[in-house]
Structure formats: structure tokens, C-alpha cells
Amino acid sequence: MQTIIVVLGIVALYVVLEAVRELHTFRKVYYTVSARELNGMKRSRKVVFLSDLHNASYGKENQRLYRAIREEKPDIILIGGDMLVGKRSSSYEGTLSFLIRLAKLCPVYYANGNHEQKMKENARFYEGRYDRYRSALETNGICMLENRREAFLWDGAKICLTGLEIPLWGYKKQGGKPVVKRDLDRLIKKEEDGFEIVLAHNPKYMKVYEKWGGNLFLSGHYHGGIVGFPGNRGILSPDFRLFPPYTAGKHKLSEKATAIISRGLGVHTLPFRLWNPAELVIITLQGEKGNGNSRKTAGI
Template sequence: MTTELVLHSERIPPGFDGYRIVHLSDLHNKRFGGGQERLLNRIREASPDLIVITGDLVDKRRTDLDVAMELVEGAAKIAPICYAPGNHEGTIADYGELKRRLRQAGVTVLEDGAIFVSQGDDTITVLGMRDPRFFSPEDAEGAGKERFAARLRALSEPGRGDFIILLSHRPEMIDLYAACQPDLVCCGHAHGGQFRLPLIGGLFAPGQGFFPRYTSGAYSAGRTTMAVSRGLGNSGFPIRLFNRPEVICLILKRTGGQQGTPLK
């Protein structure tokens, strides 16, 4: 399924009014037809100006770089791609090779770094963070998270005045993100709560446990809006219930009204 989220903000530069960003996450080596063609068709239909991928292209239990690259190489022909790695990339021995192949395909790999994207005379900043597992593989929730937080604060310190998008895998760290004041954060990891029930939502998500709060759609904290993808593939749980794989299309709309207001 494709979900549209519209972000209204007066901080969006005029040149980016109507700018379209396709957000993908958590492929976990899943295939959507030969050469990922069903998924690539969804991306084409969204007519993106930019594609962002927030980790877990591969799965640590069955790593297949070729399946991941089928999607990436096809998507790179549609729009430029920015990528930030997730926790599964942080645990596989082949991450260096994956990174090499991503860059060879023209992908901007953001490992605690920033790039500037221009439209005419206007510019926005895209930041990308590695998952905490890269900082401390044995303690991603403790020491890894602390080191992640310190690096994010350092990356955000210059106080950039332009519109800022942050790519980071885990949505449960929304308070940490909001403290650094990006305008938009793109996350995955929660897999939509895996099993979704009416009036309840997702039942379980890694890093959040049972009845997780951040699993799908848009959430606000201060000036920050966080868009959480339900993801594309499966990992520990082999099936989804009432929780279809998702492509998000984020549309930036410049307004003079309330900042950071998401609409489905």
C-alpha cells in the first residue's frame, strides 16, 4: 500500500513547496515480484523527487545483498536516494560490501552525516544516523544509545537555519530527536506493530515491547514531526495481520499556518 502524508510548515523553503519524498524501510530481503518490479511500480506512481531508506534492507538471519540491490538499483533510476543503516546492517559481516554496492549504485550513504539538497536557490538539509547497534553491538539500548545521542547532538549543534530532515531507524527515540529540533524525522523498525487490531493498533514492536506507541503514521513533538513506516518485509515474525507492507509518500507544503501538521 502507498500512504500519503502531507507536512505543512512555514519553514519549508519556497522551492520545496510540493516536494515529494518516498520513504522506504525494513525490506528484510523481501521480494515483490521479479526484479522487485511490483514495488518499483509503486515508487514510480508516487513521482518522488527524493527517495529515503531508513535501514534494514537486509535481514541478519538470511542476508542476501542481491535482493536488496534489486530494489536499490531499480529505485536509483527513478530518483536520488539517501540511506541510513538500521540495526540489522549493524550486525552483519557483509555491511561493508553492502555499503560499497550502494555507493556504486549512486546512493548517498549517511553514516552520522549530512548533505544539502537544492531546488533552485533553496536548500534543505538531510541528516542520517547509524543505528545505535553500530556504536555498541552488545548494548544498543544502553551505551550504544548514549553514543548515538552524543553524535546526533554534535551533528545538530551548528543550528542550521534551513529545513532539516533526519533519517534514523528507531522511532522510540522521538524525545531525543525532538531535542535536536529537526523538522521531519523518517523512521522504521516497528514493522507497524506486526499485528494490527481495530482501536488498538500494533501489538508488538522491537524496542517498544507490547502495545507500542510509535508504529505507523505521523507523530509530533515540539517542532518535530516523525513519520514512521510500517516497513516492507518481515524479520522475527514471518507474517503480518491487518498490516500491509507500506510505501510512504511525504509531501512538503509551505504554509503560513501551524508548523509540522501532518495529514493522512
């Protein structure tokens, strides 16, 4: 019996220490996505994807995270939402300063998560804080994609960046109706050509996004499922579903569509991670002649 108690004590201590460690570190995760629509590019392009920072700071002024991004020399930075916390008592000044610094490295595109959207749609309650936040971002060159699309060329390849902002009722923990394709059609029309990257914060509706259309879907929101399991699975979603799909990692949805879900960089309501490290996602985009299945990680 004493041996069992000692073993349980060691296991409990390990869990506590590992959970504390994961709250203060992040890792880099690398993916490669290949597509015929990208064959017009003369070279591969590097995308850094950030999601669910929730005002976390890795070092003073988020210097560790900033350096990790800068050393990748990205061509573009994409933000998938929930960079702040939707509470009146929460300050976003540190996050804002960090994002403004990023905008000096390369173009930055930002799609909202439910925290930003909640602040926007309840402007009076939040005393206009979201409007001031968005204005400061746009003043410093960050492009906000609120149910809108930006298109540009990388050499001979047309790239479309779309930010989907689903209705807030799609995030309800109980009693909310599901988001369907018709809801997305009302928000924004599908682009018919080019390689389309869709920033869609909530991966719960990944099959709906795929039906709506796009080539690469980038999501977050689930924080990796709180506790990680093999096969990019987590134990719990924010709407309290057990073992939900699409909690992390890269998923091939169809011949032309891929999803990448970030475990996020921060926490909020439940400040806990286990076997589920925070992550900075780096994606290499290339023509289809390359290998689209590579993945590696590096701890920070």
C-alpha cells in the same frame, strides 16, 4: 456449543487468510508535511520513504514495488534501513539490484538500520558482506548517510538530510541502556538552519531525537507492532514491549517537529502481520500555507 465452535472456526480462518494476504501485499500511504522552512520552494516536493524491506520481493525483481514507486514520480527517495537481513545465510543480491534500479529514477539517500549496522560492526563474522553491499550502492549513485548529513537547495529552501546510526546497544531487548541526547551529540552535530529530515531507524528514542533537533523524523523498525490496533498502535515492539508508542503513522511532536513511522515492507524473525499491512510511504513537502494534516491510503 456447536454454534460457538463454528464461529470460532470462521474467525480463525479469517485471521489466517488475512495474515497470509498481508504478507504478500502492500499499500501506499500518503502524508503531507508543511513547514515555514519550506516556504522558499516554488512548488511542493514528493518524497518516497522505504523501510524494513528485509529482502522481500513483490513480484519478480520486485517489479510491483518498483512500478508503485516509479508512478509517483518522486523528487527524492529516502531509505530508513533494514532493507536486508543481517544473516550470513541471507542473500541481498535481489535487494541490491532493486535499489540500483531506483537510483536511476531520482536521488536516493540511505541510512542504516540495525541489520546493516550489525553486519558493518561485525565485518569479520559477516565476511565483509556489508562493505561490498555499501560499495555497490555508492558506485551506483546512492548516498549513504552513516551519522552524516547532506545539504542542498530546493529553490530557496535549504534541505538537510541526516542519517542517525545509534549505538547497537540501543536495540538490545533486555539489559541495554537507553540512548540519550548526549549519545547523539557525540555522533553528529545538529544543523542550525534549514529544514532537517532525520532518518532514525529506531522510533523508541523519538523524544530523544526531538530534543536533539530536526523538523521531520522518519523511522521504521517496529513493523507496525506486528498486530495493528486503532490509533496507529501495535501490540509488540522488537524488544518485546507491549503497545509501544510510535509504531506507525504521523505524529506531531511539537510546533516545528513531525515524526512519520513506516510499518515497513517486509518481515524477518516473526513472519506475521495482522491488521497491519506493509506500506510504501509517500510524503508531500510544502510551505506552511498548505494543509499539513492530510492522509490517504491506496492498496497495491
